[in-house]
Amino acid sequence: MSVTKKQAVTLTDKKNGSKKRTRKHSLSIVDDEVINLNKKVKGKVNVKNSKLLLKNDIPLKKIEPDLKSTLAKQEDGDNELQSSQLSFTTNKSENSTKSKKISSAIKKDEETSETQVTNEYEEGESDDYKWWEADLEDDTEKWQTLVHNGVLFPPEYEALPNSVNLIYDGKPIKLPIQAEEVAGFFGAMINTDHAKNPVFQANFFRDFQLVLKESGGVLEPSGLKITDFNKCNFEPIFDYYESKREEKKQLSRAEKKALKDEKEKLEEPYKFCYLNGRKEQVGNFRVEPPSLFRGRGQHPKTGSLKRRVFPEDIILNLDKNAKVPELPVGHKWGEVKHDNTVQWLAMWKENIFNSFKYVRFAANSSLKGISDYKKFEKARELKNHIEKIRKDYNEKLHSKVTFERQIAVATYLIDVFALRAGGEKGEDEADTVGCCSLRYEHISLTPPNNVTFDFLGKDSIRFFQEVTVDKQVFKSLKLFKKAPKKSGDQLFDRLDPSILNKHLQNYMPGLTAKVFRTYNASKTMQDQLDGMNVELEQPIQEKILQYNAANREVAILCNHQRSVGKNHEASVQKAGDKIEELVWQKIRFKRALLQLNPGLKESDGKHFKDVWDLTKEKELEIIKRVSERDLLKFKRKFDNENEKKKEINEELLPETQLEEWMKKVNDQQNDYIKEVENDGKLSDEFMEKNNKEDKLREKIQKLEQRIVNANLQLKDKEDNSQVSLGTSKINYIDPRLSVVFCKRFNVPIEKIFTKTLRDKFKWAIESVDDDWRF
DNA sequence: GGCCAGACTTAGTACAGGAACC
DNA sequence: GGTTCCTGTACTAAGTCTGGCC
Incomplete structure (x- = not known):
């Protein structure tokens, strides 16, 4: 068995059984092995019984010995890079010792340098791989082999110069480095709206005091207690960071380029991983740096300290035979898992909500692409059931059973106004709602059948709409608001998203409230496309305007807003x-x-x-x-x-x-x-x-x-001032519709999809004809 | 059946950098 | 070539949903 870097894969065409040499595979493949790949019919991927382990993925047992030898020596620079990023701040004196230890660890490592993901594979190899031309099967197992270099930690904290201090009660004070870092987070942002928010200030100050206590209290004057936020003057810190920002701006072009190159070199090892032997891009390989949490809306926890994440906090996920990424002496990974039923490469628990943060594949990866494709196919499947669902909820609006009636009204609202499901929120979260969590005060009723919705939805974005509803819906809402219900009470007191979704699954497997948003968004776009009056010889600019107008209809349906810029x-x-x-x-x-x-x-x-x-x-x-x-x-x-x-x-x-x-x-x-x-x-x-x-x-x-x-x-500028078109384009409008628009009206795809979106939606761009319909 | 951890998608915003303009 | 303005991307917050456990 020999190993080659690239080898043509022989594909068997299912239709005529003939063997074709169609493309080159990006990793080592067993000599002369014929890997059957069910050729897709143009524009269609077999999702039923879909298995994410694609047939042309290389089985681990077959490539494993070769993979290990092929994953060759790391290029010289890589280890140095690790040394510069793998230092973890504890305090000033520890820093230098740790850095030395790290450097020596890395030096040692250089001698026997061997790593997981090397640069031996040429960039762009994954471009050859077209999962949408393969046969997708069962999706419980997401991969067979997964090799990556771990995560990129944020740089260690750089202490303020001696002359820059927090002023307390009119006097400069010296803080332990950990507390200084936290003071710096606040100091750097005193000109923002966040820093003027009393909740933000209170949360920050509480955590700042805690860190100060943990790190031994004020250094100079020794024994000073910081107890009053209003006596803190962060201006010198702010001025310092402003001057740094200004300095950075003033750098020459060459200096800026050098910095950029350095950053890229540092990131290089983490950008890619190997999934089933194929090079794939990693999305957020950087560990989130410590900072003050910037919650949206009236968030009770805004301003809380988001603490630094250390290797000990990180759980890595890779295959059993992949080499565990190196760490400097004295550090170890929190855990190393080999769970191939999930799509994450690393995770850690953050300290504010005790929830998880994940390092995942990039949007252009095969796994994300397959998920996206399936999402849109599921929404398309709803087409076959929507008539029955609508008929049912219209009937059940008359039901004597409150539960049935609530289900009917909720489904109506989700279908017609694209409301989100609306899960329960905790005390420590912003008070936002969706359909099931709507309260008495969120709707006002005006006879004969007008309803005003006014509530804060996801991200504390206001949902304000005055609409006319079905008369029976109006009657039902009146009933759900009937005394003794009062402000603060749930409108749908018999429902929650899991009950609603369970009900929806009676109509179609996998149907949830979320699917309605995708379905109605894409259906709206299809209708807009059908109604377009575009002449082929029209200037492209005008055609794009029409596309944007259609996109805007969808964004309005989904209530995608953006803040109007200051200028x-x-x-x-x-x-x-x-x-x-x-x-x-x-x-x-x-x-x-x-x-x-x-x-x-x-x-x-x-x-x-x-x-x-x-x-x-x-x-x-x-x-x-x-x-x-x-x-x-x-x-x-x-x-x-x-x-x-x-x-x-x-x-x-x-x-x-x-x-x-x-x-x-x-x-x-x-x-x-x-x-x-x-x-x-x-x-x-x-x-x-x-x-x-x-x-x-x-x-x-x-x-x-x-x-x-x-x-x-x-x-366009005026029409789009408050509407955000991006979110619907990225998440809700089936990308195949945009491709159809471009093909039908002869508009270059670059005018509609940015480079990133073209990569994300490559499967759509390459698989549809201009007569495709959602 | 309820709860909640865990895993994933969806979302607005900040900001870098490149295009447009002069 | 400098400045301004806008676009694209990175970042990370905030949702939804599933499934395992009790």
Whole structure:
């Protein structure tokens, strides 16, 4: 048995039984072995009886000895990288000792260097692998072999300079390094809304005091007790971190690049893993750094200290034969598991909620792709049951049994308004709700059948909708709110998501409340696509606008919002001004054309109708605006250049230079004003420069195109100001619909999916034709 | 059958970096 | 070439759902 890095895999075409050499496999394969792979029918993957162990995955027992020898020596730099990232802060004095220990451990390691994932495999090999062309079978086992290099720990804490201190009651104090780090977390963010929130402050201060106590209390003045948050002044710390941020910004291009390269080198070993012998990307290989928890909305735990995670906290998951990633002397992994029924590579328990954090595969990995594919297929399957489900809940709205009626209304709300299931929340979580957890105060009823929903949903995003509902739904809701129910009481007191989901599974295996959101989102997109009025020869920009409009319908259905950016209003104003200026310029060139060839007014009148669209007042307003902006620009240029000259001790630009530039702007402004005063007649100087009819026409055409584009962009900007399109595109709209849109209307896929999304949805891009339907 | 740990998807936000503009 | 603005990605919080245990 020999090992080759790449070897063609012979595939058996199920349809005609013929053997084809179709592609190269990325790992060692047993000589001449024929691996049967059921060829997929285009666009279809057999999900029933799906097994995630794909038939062309390499069986562990067959490759194992070779894998071990093939996973060769690590490149020199890798160990050094480990040494730089594997240091774990405890306190200042321990730090240096630990770093030394780590360095020596790594040095030692270099001599016998052998690791799990090497760079021997060329990047991009996994690109060859198309799971959607394989036969998916049972999915209890997610992998047979899993090899990876563990996780990347955040850098150790760097102590503040001696001159930078927390001020308490007007006096600088010295803190133990652990407490200083926590003070630094707060100090660095005192200008944010979080830091102004009293709950955030209280939680931070409680944990800060705790860490201070754990680390032995204030160092100088010794014995000082920090008991009052209001006596703490974090400004010196804030100023320090601001200056660091500024320093980083001011780095030269080369310095920035060097830093980036260093970061990439550090990350390289963790970016990829080998799943069943194939190179796959790891998603979040970085362990979350310690920080202050930034909960959303009115979160009772916001500001709490998220503690540093050590190797001892980490549980690794890899195959039995994979080498356990090395750690510096004195450290060990919390646990090493070999659980192939799960999709995570590492996990740890975080300290705030005692919940788990996972290191997983990247979105473009085969496992994630298969999950995504199955999710959309399940939603598609709902098509076959939705009619019956709707018929049933409409009937049960009349039921005398409250439980049945509650199930019916809840299903109605989930189906029609895309509400989430709404699980129970704890005391230590933000008060947000979904369907089953709606309370008395979250809906108001206005006869005959109007309902106002007003509650905070996931991420404390407000769900506010005034809607008209089915009359029987209205009646039922009235019943569910009937006295003695009062504010604070559950609307659906007989339900919770598990009861509801159990009921839904009577209609279709695997049907849950969540599936309705995917189904209705994709169905909405399909309907929008069907109703689109797109001409093939339309500009792409316009086609994209139509796609975005459809995407927006879905986002609105799912209540995907985003906060309006601070600069939104100014940016809309600016875009409007820009359009006005483009129109003005276009008009000036059209006037020039008429001046050059007055006969055009007769022969081609309709193209010059807009020449007098702007009033004189408007034109003067635009001229004033343009001139003011130019003046400001030259003033800034003058200041900037002199600043630079000052730095390199060069002679400064004289004031006369600025005056000269300003005169230029003023002269220009006067020319423009003269034009307006002369009823649009262009100056001789302007006409001399623009004395060719075809050149003028070209300029006008370019300006017209720019105006169209700018208007489209402005419309999109306004329509999207509060709606977040990304979430629905990434999670709810079957990507095959977007591919169909692109194919049908000849729009490059790059215009709809970013690089990341193209990788994530490769299965959709490569598997559908333009007549595919959700 | 209820509870809850565990595993996964869905979500908004921060910010880096690149495109657009001048 | 510098500045501004916007897009894409990383990050991690916050949901949903399953299944094992008692």
